Amino acid sequence: MGIGTFIVVSIIKILIAVLVLLTAVAYTTLLERKVVAHLQNRWGPTRVGPFGIWQPLADGLKFIFKEDLTPPYANKPLYLLAPVIALITALTSMAVIPIGPWISLGSIHTPLQITDVNIGLLVILGITSVGVYGGALAGWSSNSKYSMLASLRASAQMMSYEIALGLSLVGVLILAGSFSLRDIVDAQAGTWLGFIPKWNLFKGQFVAFFIYIMAAYAETNRIPFDLVEAETELVGGYHTEYSSMKFAMFFMAEYANMFTVACLASILFLGGWSGPVFGPPIVQSLLPVFWFALRVFAFIFVYIWVRGTLPRFRYDQLMAFGWKFLLPLAIANIVVTSLVVALK
Amino acid sequence: MLHLVLFFIFAAVCVGGAINLLVQKHPINSALSLIVVMGSLAVIYLLLGAEFVAAVQIIVYAGAVMVLFVFVIMLLNAGVEERTPHGSRVATMLGVPGLIVGLGIGVWVVTRVTGLDKIGIGGPEVMNGSEVFGNPQAVGRLLFRDYLLPFEVTSILILIAIMGAVVLARREE
Numbered sequence: 001m002g003i004g005t006f007i008v009v010s011i012i013k014i015l016i017a018v019l020v021l022l023t024a025v026a027y028t029t030l031l032e033r034k035v036v037a038h039l040q041n042r043w044g045p046t047r048v049g050p051f052g053i054w055q056p057l058a059d060g061l062k063f064i065f066k067e068d069l070t071p072p073y074a075n076k077p078l079y080l081l082a083p084v085i086a087l088i089t090a091l092t093s094m095a096v097i098p099i100g101p102w103i104s105l106g107s108i109h110t111p112l113q114i115t116d117v118n119i120g121l122l123v124i125l126g127i128t129s130v131g132v133y134g135g136a137l138a139g140w141s142s143n144s145k146y147s148m149l150a151s152l153r154a155s156a157q158m159m160s161y162e163i164a165l166g167l168s169l170v171g172v173l174i175l176a177g178s179f180s181l182r183d184i185v186d187a188q189a190g191t192w193l194g195f196i197p198k199w200n201l202f203k204g205q206f207v208a209f210f211i212y213i214m215a216a217y218a219e220t221n222r223i224p225f226d227l228v229e230a231e232t233e234l235v236g237g238y239h240t241e242y243s244s245m246k247f248a249m250f251f252m253a254e255y256a257n258m259f260t261v262a263c264l265a266s267i268l269f270l271g272g273w274s275g276p277v278f279g280p281p282i283v284q285s286l287l288p289v290f291w292f293a294l295r296v297f298a299f300i301f302v303y304i305w306v307r308g309t310l311p312r313f314r315y316d317q318l319m320a321f322g323w324k325f326l327l328p329l330a331i332a333n334i335v336v337t338s339l340v341v342a343l344k
Numbered sequence: 345m346l347h348l349v350l351f352f353i354f355a356a357v358c359v360g361g362a363i364n365l366l367v368q369k370h371p372i373n374s375a376l377s378l379i380v381v382m383g384s385l386a387v388i389y390l391l392l393g394a395e396f397v398a399a400v401q402i403i404v405y406a407g408a409v410m411v412l413f414v415f416v417i418m419l420l421n422a423g424v425e426e427r428t429p430h431g432s433r434v435a436t437m438l439g440v441p442g443l444i445v446g447l448g449i450g451v452w453v454v455t456r457v458t459g460l461d462k463i464g465i466g467g468p469e470v471m472n473g474s475e476v477f478g479n480p481q482a483v484g485r486l487l488f489r490d491y492l493l494p495f496e497v498t499s500i501l502i503l504i505a506i507m508g509a510v511v512l513a514r515r516e517e
Contacts, residue, residue, distance in 0.1 A: 078372070078376075117395075118480075119396060119479075122403065122480075123399060125407075126399050126402035126403045126406075126407060127402075128407075129402070129403050129407025129411070130407055132407070132411050133379070133411070133414070136415070136418065140414075148418065151418065152415065152419060155415045155418075158411075159411055159412070162407075162408070
């Protein structure tokens with residue numbers, strides 16, 4: 001593949017990835033409203049189009065036409081920078097996430113991934129750790145007490161749970177022997193006895209899986225760890241002072257982060273895009289993407305389900321849970337996994 | 345060629361960030377400049393083929409250490425720094441030229457002693473030896489095989505530092 005073709009293919013892939021991700025983000029908000037509504041015996045949005053399917057569009061239009069207000073005492077440059085950091089870091093993580101195997105279109109043979117780097121997992125961890133600044137700067141630059149409290153909470157919470165999150169991934173890395181997300185998926189190919197898939201979840205990483213899920217909920221500020229935007233205490237969280245599209249950018253960043261977390265969980269613990277493949281060639285090349293999307297959808301659904309079910313943690317409980325329960329458990333998981341791998 | 349262009353761009357960003365760090369009056373702007381410095385350092389590591397070090401640079405320094413800095417600045421609500429109206433006149437006049445001369449002598453001595461002046465900056469040895477030392481496997485092999493003892497000793501040292509911090513920070517009952 002020549003350099004010209006490579007650039008064109010890359011740009012097409014980037015465009016598709018961003019468009020699909022943003023559409024998915026928009027429709028996740030609808031899914032969330034619908035599912036939570038049904039969990040609470042309501043109907044959710046029904047007015048805009050059949051079953052309310054144009055609701056995200058209407059929301060988007062509303063955000064665009066809202067008045068864009070900047071508080072007079074805000075630190076302007078940082079106030080403008082904060083939502084940009086939040087959204088860019090949330091969207092960039094997608095660059096290294098593979099959504100399927102290689103495909104061939106004519107003479108072009110390309111992976112279903114924007115770029116395959118051999119430190120893919122570290123890149124994602126790095127990008128998400130920089131994403132913390134979005135929330136932190138938003139709260140600080142708004143010059144409002146509620147925003148400030150929320151961003152202090154956000155920074156402390158994300159720092160604490162990042163450690164448990166990172167350590168929970170070490171077991172998977174030991175089993176796969178690579179940071180490349182594609183290699184990690186390939187290491188989970190095949191089955192035992194013909195029907196039990198060799199997912200990392202079944203290779204003994206179930207403790208790591210639950211640590212990962214809980215830490216990921218905290219990282220994305222979702223219930224039961226959404227103290228950052230606890231409405232009853234903090235009005236709206238670090239984006240209290242934001243309006244119009246700037247608020248929407250935080251909103252999109254939050255949901256895009258949920259997608260990153262769900263994709264990572266599928267890749268690291270549930271075998272990525274593995275699944276039965278059959279039918280004509282075109283179906284064969286698209287089925288893995290469907291299996292991957294199914295897993296991601298399941299995670300998003302559980303996210304919403306948990307939101308409709310659980311109450312919120314208290315702040316000291318949150319910190320104690322992260323440091324005194326998840327962290328030792330993650331370290332124990334590393335010790336046991338490495339012992340098993342070493343003795344094998 | 346592309347390597348060299350990228351190197352100069354990010355080296356300039358790095359130095360610019362460092363100067364901005366000193367010039368800025370508000371601590372949070374200084375902290376953000378330091379993050380820019382860390383980020384461009386990571387890119388320079390990447391250009392050298394040390395991708396693992398680059399990723400760790402971002403995760404540890406930009407993502408954890410600097411978040412703590414920003415966190416403390418926010419927590420203490422540190423304001424604009426105060427400046428004394430006039431400093432020493434000798435320092436104002438001789439400061440920058442003296443610094444440049446001092447740095448020049450330092451660079452000259454270091455390049456002569458390490459033999460860097462014979463290789464040249466960004467020579468082919470530095471650029472193309474990338475696969476050998478920079479990837480996670482190579483770093484892991486070095487850390488856990490060749491330098492296992494120093495690595496473990498360092499980790500014990502850090503553990504002692506952590507325990508010291510806990511003892512110092514704990515309130516007396």
